[in-house]
Amino acid sequence: MVGIKEIAKMAGVSVSTVSNVINGRKNVGKETRERVLQICEEMGYQPNLMGKSLKSGKTNTIVFNFSDFERSFYLKIIKGINDYLSENGFDLIVCTTSSSKNFMRNNFAGGAIVLDKKMDNEFLASVADEQFPIVVMDRIVDNDYIKSVIVENYTVMCELVQSLIDKGFRDFGYIGGIESSLDHQERFQAFKDTLEKNNISFQRTNYYFGDFTEESGFRAANILTLSNKLPEVLVCANDNMAVGAIKALKESNYSVPEDISVTGFDDSSIAETYGITTVSIPRYESGYLAAKELVEMIRGTANKDIFKISAKMKWRNSVK
Amino acid sequence: MVGIKEIAKMAGVSVSTVSNVINGRKNVGKETRERVLQICEEMGYQPNLMGKSLKSGKTNTIVFNFSDFERSFYLKIIKGINDYLSENGFDLIVCTTSSSKNFMRNNFAGGAIVLDKKMDNEFLASVADEQFPIVVMDRIVDNDYIKSVIVENYTVMCELVQSLIDKGFRDFGYIGGIESSLDHQERFQAFKDTLEKNNISFQRTNYYFGDFTEESGFRAANILTLSNKLPEVLVCANDNMAVGAIKALKESNYSVPEDISVTGFDDSSIAETYGITTVSIPRYESGYLAAKELVEMIRGTANKDIFKISAKMKWRNSVK
């Protein structure tokens, strides 16, 4: 924990000279500069972040806030964020809800990327600021200093359903996710709209409730098997539920895709293992782009539009 | 960004009185205290972290440092750490190598948990301190202020191999991991020792190189299928390689476990999906206990021993 003072003493100069050397200012003699740099090197001097930003009121630290430890793709998002930020000279700290609030309120950080549902819009609006812009993922917030980065669910779900229709499917089942989530709403809306556009009716009885967990997919499909007639294809709002559904169907001696086709959403690793037709969401890129948007806000070069991440279909053999 | 000064002015008291109120000291009149708290509440006052720790030299922020975004069980470790720390009033920040170094050098944080191989022992030794203890995971460092928390690979691998012997297996194959890693060394040593103890010979030709990736397991098993005689059981240093091996064996029309048994290590979710007999490592608990050890070091109540996390065998149907 060697500080600027000690360096100054050792070099026989004043602290301001050391500061000038460190910050690459030109008002320092060559000889002095070299001596100081030499000593910094030897002592492993690193500027103290808090002294620095206490004085300057600025920081290069960005907060990423999340709280759901169940979804492994969060690591990919973090990696994307981390890569962009480190390429651009920012430090990233990742925290969960309560700690995040600490770090978001002082001028400790220069911005935040928020993925935590528990972080409510009201709080975000109260801390967002020209000096502290925020990027929210998977949520839309109307605020000049908060930018939304969301996955383009609607378009790709339309594409998925249309492709199924083109393959000849007419009788659809659907397992939904948590109804309050934007992901659920957009995916289900796209599903309904595409059927309607093709004049295919969708009975409400073919809708099954789920909450994005494998268990809920399992339960939903078990209920489905009790009906007298299986749909031709079961569209699930995410992969976990699709896996649960496939397990339940197999237990009831139905085979996928011979007796019923199944689709998921997310392209999680488990979807690959089970060979589920799904939608691939570029998680790493989402994180990278969210970080990019945030940095642009900090630099004042961002536009106000919602940033939409596009996703791609991935055909596998869970569809006949 | 309201500060202690403004609160003081609004309450008509001095800054030190406000400070005393906030820190719960008793030398403040009841009436004054209530008025100050009232105003803090109204203004949403939050103490500035930098001013605070710049002055006091103490913080209850803990750094967790990692860099491998491929292993999804890292999220479980983080959750374990997060849970223990928040139960005990600490804030957690998670960062990768370069940022971590920043936060570990100032007195910004009160301790660190390190899981990042890129964070070398030399650096750790240079920052570890009575005021800044460190817990390292999966590594052994000899330093008074650095404590190791490692998985007890040896014992459980002995148990696994002994169980296989007890089931009648005599002819063993082994796919190893990265040879420089502690995990590899301990697991392989246990494997060899247990065979020797039972007077079972192990031919070096039955050892296959791997690097903990699925691909390396796939390649290793492909080479294995070219030999004129398969071992009865293939012990793999982790699950990923076991999965790769199983895929390769299936491609060569061998069935598991009928033609050859396979075991893994880690109990990753993919091992569950493939029904692989493996060793379950309590990741969440590892994180929780690492955090606990660190907090005890901070409080000066820790002992110096290496902390070993015990793991348990998990039988599934990849073994005959």
Added chain:
DNA sequence: TTGTACGCGTTATCAT
């Protein structure tokens, strides 16, 4: 019970 003054590590301003 309350206030004043100082110092934490840094940078910026101004003087030398």
Added chain:
DNA sequence: ATGATAACGCGTACAA
């Protein structure tokens, strides 16, 4: 080219 000093927000010893 270099140095002295104030200021950032806070906590604390000590004075009142």
